[in-house]
Amino acid sequence: MQGLPDKQSVKKLHVLITSRMFSASRNKKDDLFKYKLACEELSKFINEVNFESKIAKKSVELRENGNDYFKKNELDKAFEMYTMSMAYAPTKSVELSMAYANRSAVLFKANWFADCLVDIEHALELDYPENLKAKLFLRKANCLQAICPKRRGPINEALDETRQWMKKMDKKNQLAIEQLLKKQKTTKTTTEKTVCYKFDADVVPEKLKSENPALPGLSSAVELQYSKKYGRHLIATRDIKPSEVLAVQEPYINIVKQDLRYKYCWHCVKQTWSNIPCDDCAEVIYCSASCRDKAKLAYHDVECYVLSRILASGIISNFIFPLRIAIKALKEANNSFDILEQNRLKVDAEKDPLTKGFIDGKFDPQKFSSVYSLSHNPHTDKNFEILCLAGSSITAYFLAKKIPAFEKSLKDEKLLKTDDKFISLIGFIDKIVSITRNNLLQVQAPDKYEDIKDTSSAVVIPFSFMNHSCIKMVTFKRQSEKLVLTAVCPIEKGEQIFDNYMSQFFIHTKKQRVEMLSHSNFICDCEACIKDWPTYTDSLNPFLVNTLKPDLREVFHLIMNSTFVMYETVCKNNEIMLFKKEINKVAKVVENYYSLFGANSSDSVTALKLLMMAVFMSQRHFVHLK
Ligand SMILES: [Zn+2]
Ligand SMILES: [Zn+2]
Ligand SMILES: [Zn+2]
Structure with a gap:
């Protein structure tokens, strides 16, 4: 039996479904038929083996890449590598503390002193190697000096710590730190470069003059x-x-672009510097513990497990959007797949196309029934349809592991093909794949160097x-x-x-x-x-x-x-x-x-x-x- 996830899973399933879809007689090609078929093929080889999210070795490699970029003064790249190194570092590990500490050097060089201080504290809270601590305390002293040179108390404290921890260093490094300490004494004012404290400014959203009562968030115009x-x-x-x-x-959903996952908070979708990784997966980072907790409550408790596995199985990243919608829909239905299915049937049965998805005369943009009522076109490209089917099946499989109703049939993967509920779950994911395909907006931000930066995709x-x-x-x-x-x-x-x-x-x-x-x-x-x-x-x-x-x-x-x-x-x-x-x-x-x-x-x-x-x-x- 082949294990999952591996990068070939989607391809393999794609090939299997393709050959059967094309050999099946024409009149059989309705939706239920295709979901059953996908399920049969999936149950033949799917079986999770030893999946690890946090990998210390990878964290070290990424940190070393970061060091190379740092030496070349490519701060954006170095920052990203150290952040990825943090994401892959096992929870509370030395690797994590090293990544924080090295990233603080990038932030220091960029004059982002307040963020630099946060990273230093994070490194020190963990098991940061004693023979390196003097360097970190000296950086802390320099940061404090840059932010507020008059407040000598905290600066002197950090300098005292530096001298204490110097004793743990070898002779060569001790001399280097002594040199730096002497330099520190003579620089009383900050450098001439712009001092950036902590950049978290945002704009308070504009307000509507008057709202359309049936369409919250839309103007009455x-x-x-x-x-x-x-x-x-x-x-x-x-x-x-x-x-x-x-x-x-x-x-309803707003998800960071793949290439910005280590620069933007996964929850509030803002660019972030002294950020923290998810405790369980290596895929996302957060601007703060508060965002991490909110994400966990709203979706990431389930998403965390599914996300890393579907990405590892070679699924195109577009499946992140339907996955998030599915999890939100399930939570709205009190984690009951039966209630979710009832909600779905209700919307499907509504006759008036104008008020489809409305609840009590209102179209609530945060309700699943609203998303589900959006238009979607049937697939026109057969190959793409089958690729979506393969992706939906694998996403459904890992999502099912997090839904109590599927516990029994997941005990033996061969039973999956006889589980009508699981077949409905594949159909459900496949449908929201088409909905997101039709309704995804690209969110962009101004960028000094590239004019426009694609930052996230939203429904x-x-x-x-x-x-x-x-x-x-x-x-x-x-x-x-x-x-x-x-x-x-x-x-x-x-x-x-x-x-x-x-x-x-x-x-x-x-x-x-x-x-x-x-x-x-x-x-x-x-x-x-x-x-x-x-x-x-x-x-x-x-x-x-x-x-x-x-x-x-x-x-x-x-x-x-x-x-x-x-x-x-x-x-x-x-x-x-x-x-x-x-x-x-x-x-x-x-x-x-x-x-x-x-x-x-x-x-x-x-x-x-x-x-x-x-x-x-x-x-x-x-x-x-x-
Ligand atoms: Zn955030
Ligand atoms: Zn996670
Ligand atoms: Zn036109």
């Missing part, structure tokens, strides 16, 4: 309607001005009601734990509010847009597509700024200057600029050009782009340790 052509969609109940806030929503239920148009009408930004939807052009009463999925008329030609949208089988009939509007690729070209109309040039310079100031000073002041003045000013310019020329004009496009830029800047940005 917006209502939900249904038509055969558009499905559920949003309509303006009155005229809306550019820069007006249309929704302030907490996502924000009412945002899913916006259909695509190539003419941009809204944009959203992240403020604290909320996503804020803002109008970027005037919208008339009765108009449908469209979102824009990648293809925009002013950037892409009609031919390009048709090609881009064909991947989702979508034929756009927005005005730009029907009348074949021209592109405006040169609008806001930085080399042509001097050719702009005076009002556009003025707001361009205003936004550019503010952006520069924000990136340069934010770490120093631990605050984020709100761009209020900039947004108000450019919104007026947008309004003016739209009333003169409509959306199809170079000046309107320039104004719209500037407004989008100002709105985008008014959120927490991605910070580099450079």
Whole structure:
């Protein structure tokens, strides 16, 4: 018998299901048939063997990689390696203390002194090697000196500790520390570089002027309607001005991008420095013990076990989203799979497409019934469908291990194929895979060096009601734990509010847009597509700024200057600029050009782009340790 997880599991299951799906007679290919088939194949080889999350050897390797980057002064990379080293270090181990200590050196070098102090304390709380402690206490003294040179008490205490622990060092290192101690005495003031204390600034989310009572978190300027052509969609109940806030929503799920898992808190999805690892898995980190505890209560108690195993079995990371939704749904159903199934049937049976998923006349964006009522398209690509099926089966298997109802059939994997409940669980996961595929939003942050950084993926239920148009009408930004939807052009009463999925008329030609949208089988009939509007690729070209109309040039310079100031000073002041003045000013310019020329004009496009830029800047940005 083959063990799991190994990187080939998904591939193997994929091959097995493929051959059987294609050889089965056509009329048999309904959903139940395919879930049963997947279950049969899965039960043939699935069996968990010795899975270890924390691996001391890997932690040491990662720390050594970190040391190499640190020597090359590549602080961002060194930081990430040390954080991963922490994540892989066994709980309360020496490796963990070493990773904290080495990371504190990165933070010290980057002048992030308050975070550096937190890492030093974490290292000292653990079993940090005695012959290295003097170095750590000296770093502590230097940190305290940088933050507040006048408070001599704590600085002298740290220096005393340094002298004490020096005795545990060998002669060569003792001499080195003595040299540094002498230097410490002579530097009375901080270095000339910017001192960054602890960066945890965030923006208080904007507020709605008045809320739609049936759609919490949506403005009363917006209502939900249904038509055969558009499905559920949003309509303006009155005229809306550019820069007006249309929704302030907490996502149902918001999950850190794979490549930022060791830079962002898994729970609050904020960039974090003196962070701590999960006690049980090596996959996630938290900004604080408070976030770790909240995550555990809300989902990670179950997720922790499943996540590391599905990732190890070669599943594409997209399964993290349906997994989180499934766990939240189960918790809402008091961990009872039967209640969850009843909730599901109830939504499936609802006849009115407009109020599907509503509870007591309200559409609650934090309820599973709301997520479950979202639209999803059947798979069009057979190969992808089977890959999803393989992934769903393996995810279902590990999730079932955490649900009491499956205890009996999991005792012998061969029994799985006769367990109707387990087959339903596969079907359930497969369905939320399609829902997330249709409804996942990419959340981005401003980035000084890369302009835009993809930070997380979220399901924000009412945002899913916006259909695509190539003419941009809204944009959203992240403020604290909320996503804020803002109008970027005037919208008339009765108009449908469209979102824009990648293809925009002013950037892409009609031919390009048709090609881009064909991947989702979508034929756009927005005005730009029907009348074949021209592109405006040169609008806001930085080399042509001097050719702009005076009002556009003025707001361009205003936004550019503010952006520069924000990136340069934010770490120093631990605050984020709100761009209020900039947004108000450019919104007026947008309004003016739209009333003169409509959306199809170079000046309107320039104004719209500037407004989008100002709105985008008014959120927490991605910070580099450079
Ligand atoms: Zn957090
Ligand atoms: Zn974990
Ligand atoms: Zn279009």
